[in-house]
Amino acid sequence: MVPYNALFGGTVVGFMCSAALVVSVSLPIATRTERQGGIYDRTTRGLRIYLATPRLRGLLALNLAVAAAGAMVIVNTVVIVQGLLSRPQTDVALALGLFGCGSMIAALTLPRLLDRLSDRAVMIPAAALLGGVLLSVAAMSRGGIIGWPLLLETWLVLGIAYSAVQTPTGRLLRRSATPEDRPAVFAAQFALSHAAWLVTYPLAGWLGASLGMPATLAILGGLTLAGVAAAALLWPASDPDVIEHAHADLDVRHPHLHGGRRHAHAYVIDDLHHRWPARAG
Structure with a gap:
């Protein structure tokens, strides 16, 4: 029967080194925003x-x-x-x-x-x-x-x-x-x-x-x-940050469009971008 304290002690020693990795990690800071939608x-x-x-x-x-x-x-x-x-x-x-x-x-x-x-x-x-x-x-x-x-x-x-x-x-x-x-x-x-x-x-x-x-x-x-x-x-091999895409659902006067339905910027899923552009993977 393998003693439990061997597993505990060994795990602690082994992962004391790994725990140092968190020192270089920047935690995300939440920005207070008013979200639409329910819980x-x-x-x-x-x-x-x-x-x-x-x-x-x-x-x-x-x-x-x-x-x-x-x-x-x-x-x-x-x-x-x-x-x-x-x-x-x-x-x-x-x-x-x-x-x-x-x-x-x-x-x-x-x-x-x-x-x-x-x-x-x-x-x-x-x-x-x-x-x-x-x-x-x-x-x-x-x-x-x-x-x-x-x-x-x-x-x-x-x-x-x-x-x-x-x-x-x-x-x-x-x-x-x-x-x-x-x-x-x-x-x-x-x-x-x-x-x-x-x-x-x-x-x-x-x-x-x-x-x-x-x-x-x-x-x-x-x-x-x-x-x-x-x-x-x-995960596509081609994975750019900036992706050209169109907004067929937005009025052309919407501030996000800057006067044109098709534009390019760093693309993430958010309130204005609900799906990943097909040509971008």
Whole structure:
């Protein structure tokens, strides 16, 4: 029986490094505005904006991918280290600490990388790396056992890839909503990402107990890659901020139009833009 305090202590040590990521995150500031519509409209606004925006639908699929890979680490590290490898509790902390350090390496490297590459060009390949690593380790496991050096190397790489998917998320959400709608969109991301964890946490535990670690790695790796494939389809490769579009429903004298029904500007879903332009994905 694996002691609970090993899981708790190891998780705390591993994610003390990851928690430092929040230092560089700017939280959205709500702007007081008078909204039309009833309570249903106000409470579902963030979710509706989220699901109407192609890049955020892709992010939803990436939420599933990172949750599948992350659940493997968080749920099964203590089982692998103490249950299968019979190593001490301190090694649980070491393995989780390497995952956290990998996350920090990515977080410190990404700002310069994102100056040259788009969010999509970083997030989708990083998520694909998560799935590929899980499947590779499943294939390399011998007799149902993952070797200690292999586990440490794997958890470090998973930490790097995990953070590379997660770190640009805030920037992606900010560019997908007006300032007054950002709190609602961030709340939608919180809810949807945690829904993915709600599925993958028990799945990782059940698979590990029922099928063993190689099969668990393979199934969660396959689920991760399925999320990556969905994200690649839902999030168009061409994803400009400024999109030319027309407003057939507005009077030409409306202040938003500046005298013409067709115009271009940074496009987000809001009270005047209810659907994503078809030609923009």
